[in-house]
Amino acid sequence: MEPIFCFSLILLFFSGISADYIFSESINPNFTATYLQFIYSSGAFLSSRNGTFEAAIFNPEHQQSRFYLCVIHVPSRTIIWSANRDAPISNSDTMNLTTKGITIFYHDRNVKWSTPPLKSPVSALQLTETGNLVLLDSSNVSLWESFQHPTDTIVMGQRLPVGTWLSSAISVSDLSTGDYNLSITSSDAILQWHGQTYWKLSMVSNAFQDSSHMVEYMAINRTALDLFGSNGTVTVFRVVLPMAHFRIAKLAVNGQFTVQSFSGTGWVVQDFVGPDNGCETPFFCGRLGLCTHGAASSSPSCYCPPNFHAGSSDVPGCVPSSGSYSSPSACNSSVYDGASNSSSVSYLELGGGIQYFGNTYSNTVTYVVNLTICQDICSRNCSCLGFFYENSSGSCYILENQLGSIMSSSGGANNSLGYIKVIGALASAIDPRTSEDDSLPVAVLVIIPIAGFIIAMALGFLWLRRYRTSRAKERELGNFKSRSSDDLETFYIPGLPKRFDYEELVEATDSFKTLIGSGGFGAVFKGQLPDKTLVAVKKIVSLGNQGKKDFCTEIAIIGNIHHVNLVKLKGFCAEGRQRLLIYEFMNRGSLDRSLFGGGPALEWQERFDIALGTARGLAYLHGGCEQKIIHCDIKPENILLHDHFQAKISDFGLSKLLSPExxxxxxxxxxxxxxxxxxxxxxxxxxxxxxxxxxxxxxxxxxxxxxxxxxxxxxxxxxxxxxxxxxxxxxxxxxxxxxxxxxxxxxxxxxxxxxxxxxxxxxxxxxxxxxxxxxxxxxxxxxxxxxxxxxxxxxxxxxxxxxxxxxxxxxxxxxxxxxxxxxxxxxxxxxxxxxxxxxxxxxxxxxxxxxxxxxxxxxxxx
The missing domain is CATH 1.10.510 (Transferase(Phosphotransferase); domain 1)
Known part of the structure; x- marks a missing residue:
């Protein structure tokens, strides 16, 4: 009898841990689950009503070290949500459902993850047919939902509101939070890597803007990917997609945002991918890896740029070829102090025809006269790890904190020059090269000094001529002081918009011929840039003795404020005593002309839209941007109208910029x-x-x-x-x-x-x-x-x-x-x-x- 009794106990034990029974739709408190207990159902313990989704204690890719409480789309075996993504458990650790919520325990009974405190006791845990895991009270009122805490995925029926984001996983088997984020803002959906933007939905060619309303959330459905406003009644941006039975949007481990559809027979891969080229993601080729666009049917290729070679398996990407150099870490004072040890800093050239992944979406740090000044800005900033300089515009882009991949520019031609900061014993130089100790003929030693003298004389003559021209120009602009520390190129102001020369604006406005408005800050003239873009050029007056640096500091702040109901600042000019701002051109003029003029009366809906747009713009100035701005001169003359009577506020930020205190x-x-x-x-x-x-x-x-x-x-x-x-x-x-x-x-x-x-x-x-x-x-x-x-x-x-x-x-x-x-x-x-x-x-x-x-x-x- 004793052996039979023991065998019965063993059967009961294994039947207990291998229940293999999946509950349908809901379970009640005082429930406990482990992976081993539901091993024959791959850890699944709860299914939705029709079996479309399962809740499981799951090990992605069948690895045996990381288990997660997940919601899985069964037909595609896609994980759409994970609870303890940053706190994985083992196959024997437990998930408990009590009246206080869900708790995941480690084997030593330490809490690894739990739902937050709830306002009433839990009556049931329900898995809906849309994939939403919901805690309900005794009145079937929702206390907590997985849809409100997204990880890297959203599905049909789920909203991703403004202020929330998706974070990629580290890998398909490690669901820990990765380096990529998809954020929803009041005007767009953006992808970022370590705070650096590398993609925006609004810049996708097939993303259509249907309205100027503020975005409230992102959602996907059977026919489209949408950004909605006005509580879902207005579509702000829409990407039309093929009709599908079911659709999942996921931020992949490689940083691409993908939308996949499921028809019941299989996936239609890549209904939508952003960015659609792998080279445009930040880390496709690792640190400083050169990503080259492949043919349509092939994936991009990775190389190392000149002066670099492949690093070790522990350091993906490329490192300096010369053993004399090492790449510094941002603001690592033990290696580099930009203030006191700049003599150890050098710059390695990346070669021509290349671009950095984030430059398209980042603000120019400043507009400078030459390459050396861009280098100096980087050398004085310990967080700067390199820079890109554009010859045609004088734009200087600083690469800070983290270095990603670089990529070949379209067609292989680009006027952008890239340099990476390195630490070494050699003297600081742009594009340092080793030299050979070859002896030179005597004739060369004689000719070189003579040629150098002649060249120096020619350069001196050219400099004198240019100096006189510059002085004449300064007198014309009303500036009789010598160009000194007040010059724009001698100080560093992050975030300045495009800088225009005064002569450019004279030509663009036909010598300020067409006056289109005037106000307390100056007169406004219509202009046309060389690319045929219409602009409004404002000549600023009444700024007192404000210096150029103060002026540019305010412009940098104003230039970084972007909202559909604020007039966009496209650039500025600060030469001599001239202060000019270049705005987007508003073809319907100011509100006072439409409202009080002799033309056709504004219809009521147009008036309402103008009121709502103006209110949204003011709300953004007061609380939506980094630095609170009080306009102090709201009036019809400062409300400009664009196509379809879209209202945009002008002259914001020119009165006074205020911090909250x-x-x-x-x-x-x-x-x-x-x-x-x-x-x-x-x-x-x-x-x-x-x-x-x-x-x-x-x-x-x-x-x-x-x-x-x-x-x-x-x-x-x-x-x-x-x-x-x-x-x-x-x-x-x-x-x-x-x-x-x-x-x-x-x-x-x-x-x-x-x-x-x-x-x-x-x-x-x-x-x-x-x-x-x-x-x-x-x-x-x-x-x-x-x-x-x-x-x-x-x-x-x-x-x-x-x-x-x-x-x-x-x-x-x-x-x-x-x-x-x-x-x-x-x-x-x-x-x-x-x-x-x-x-x-x-x-x-x-x-x-x-x-x-x-x-x-x-x-x-x-």
Whole structure:
């Protein structure tokens, strides 16, 4: 009996650890699983309803050292999610499901991974037919989902929101977090390697931009890869794909983002691949490996560039050929100190016709005069490991922190020169070469000095001629000082956009012939670059004694701010006393021309799109870029319109750039009367809420189609007392529209505020929405005004529409009375002028006098 009993125990033991029973759809708490327990099902313990997905304790590639809690797409055996990717376990370690969530234990009972604290007890773990692993409470409410914590893959039905990312695995068998990331931003999807961008979805040839909305998430479906906005109701970017039954998008271990489709019979490989050429990924050929494009049917090839040879198996890529040199690590003071030991630094040339993987997407560090200055910038920066210099443009690109592969440029020809920093005992030099100790003939020793003397004389003559020309140019530009430390090429400012010569801009604008606008910062002229690109060239004035370096520092910050609702800065010019900015050309001009001009009236949808675009641009300036920017001069003249009336804010960053700790302390910036917030008059702190007030005033003008302080008619149904309270002069028809809007809002008569030129093509509800948002924006107390992100939410409909606080809008009644008084003064002034000059027209005189008096009386001293 005893042997039979022992044999029965052994059978029970093995039956326990080899359950081979896969639960369907869900399991309940107090569940434990190990790989050995479910070894006959390859570690799978839970399947979706139709068996499309499995949850398993899985060992990729059948290796026996790393096991992961995974969700697997069964038909393709693709891992779409892994829990403990950076904390693998062994085949005997356990996964526990309790009422507190999922916990993965190591054999010594140390926790390797767990779900975060949950708001209520877990009732079940469910695997959906879309591949989502979900923890549910007793009411079937989701407590935690794997879809909300993606690893390197998304599937149909899953969203990848802004601010989240996919991270590649190290290899197909090691799921640990790799070096590549796919990030979703408010305007794009980008691939990065150690912080260096090497691909953008928006730059893919078959990616179509359907709208200018802000991106909210990425998703894939049966027909497309999309970037969505407005809670999925608007497609911002779309890549059309072949129809498929099921689709998976994965960031592969080699850094390529792939979309694969599954039809039920097999994979259709590479529905989409980005980048589509392996050479454009950062590490295809290892460190400093030269990647050469292959034929269409072959993969790229890897070589080492001149002055380098293949490294060891431990160091993939290429290393200096000469044993006298070694490659430094970034800011490794034990090897290299850029400040004190630069004599040990040399540069090895990479050869011609090459390019670095990230230069297409990186900002130029600076525009320099020659190669030596680019080298000096790198030598002074310990994180710099090399640089690329472009002869034609003078662009200098710095390679920092990590070195990836290099690649042959298209066609094998390129004016870019690449150099890699190395450490050695020889003197610093560009392209150091060994020399042979050969004896030279006596005749050569005589001829060389004579030839050198003649060449030196010729060079001296050319230099003198160029110097005189340069001096004449400086006098023409108004700069009588010698070119010294203020020259752009003598200081280092990261992120500067393209630098233009003054002569280039004179030619581009036909000697500044076509004036297209003017403002507080200068006049704007239309121009055309040699590549036929239209630009707007602004000649900056009123910058005081700001030096060239200060100017370029601000331009570097402005040039790095990119948003679909901000005018793009394409370049700048800083020569002598000339300061010019080159912007993208906006073919519909400024909003005031379309809104107040004599052309066709803007339709309501166009007005709404302009309001929403402007709000998004301001929200980005206030909270979306690295350095908070308060515009301080939001008005229709600074809102430019492009095709389809896409709104873009201009002149941002020129008033003042503020850090977060400074933003509540600055009180001396300038703006435009009629759009100035009340805090300007009380010397209160100026914050981003000042821009919110100005936006509210612009919003009211969009509703009415006229200036807030302008000539206009009122509805015949209003009685005389209403006209008086609204700040209206019955003789001239001058109306202070913000007060009129407040009074109509109090009576629920919003439709009477709409531009009469719309002719009934707008509803009362549509007008009410903009009027309520506008009145909330112009609250007297800044703290009661919504921030611009909330304004965007209210306009889009994702945030409930707020109700204006009437007690914080009563100051408009005081403004209305001052307006009425100013109107009377204007009428008296007009009558007096007409008595002296009968030829003057009544309307013109009234407007002229009023424009001078009312703007001062209403806005107060500045």
């Amino acid at each position: 400074q933003s509540g302390l600055f009180t001396t910036m300038r703006g435009t009367r009629g759009y100035l917030a009340p805090e300007w008059l009380t010397n209160s702190a100026i914050t981003e809420k000042t821009d919110v007030y100005s936006f509210g005033m612009v919003l009211l003008e969009l509703v009415s189609g006229r200036k807030n302080c302008s000539v206009g008619s009122q509805s015949p149904s209003k009685d005389e007392s209403m006209s008086s309270n609204s700040g209206t002069s019955s003789g001239t028809g001058l109306v202070y529209f913000p007060l009129y809007a407040l009074e109509m809002h109090e009576q629920g008569r919003h439709l009477e505020l709409a531009d009469p030129r719309l002719g009934g093509r707008v509803s009362n509800e549509e007008v009410e929405k903009l009027v309520r948002v506008a009145l909330c924006c112009v609250h007297e107390e800044p703290s009661l005004r919504p921030n611009m992100a909330t304004v965007v939410g209210m306009l889009e409909g994702g945030t409930p529409l707020a109700q204006p606080r009437i007690e914080s809008l009563n100051f408009l009644r005081f403004y209305g009375r001052r307006f009425s008084e100013a109107s009377m003064i204007a009428e008296e002034s007009t009558a007096s002028q007409q008595a002296r000059k009968p030829s003057a027209t009544s309307t013109g005189g009234s407007q002229t006098a009023f424009s001078y008096i009312s703007s001062h009386d209403i806005s107060g001293p500045r």
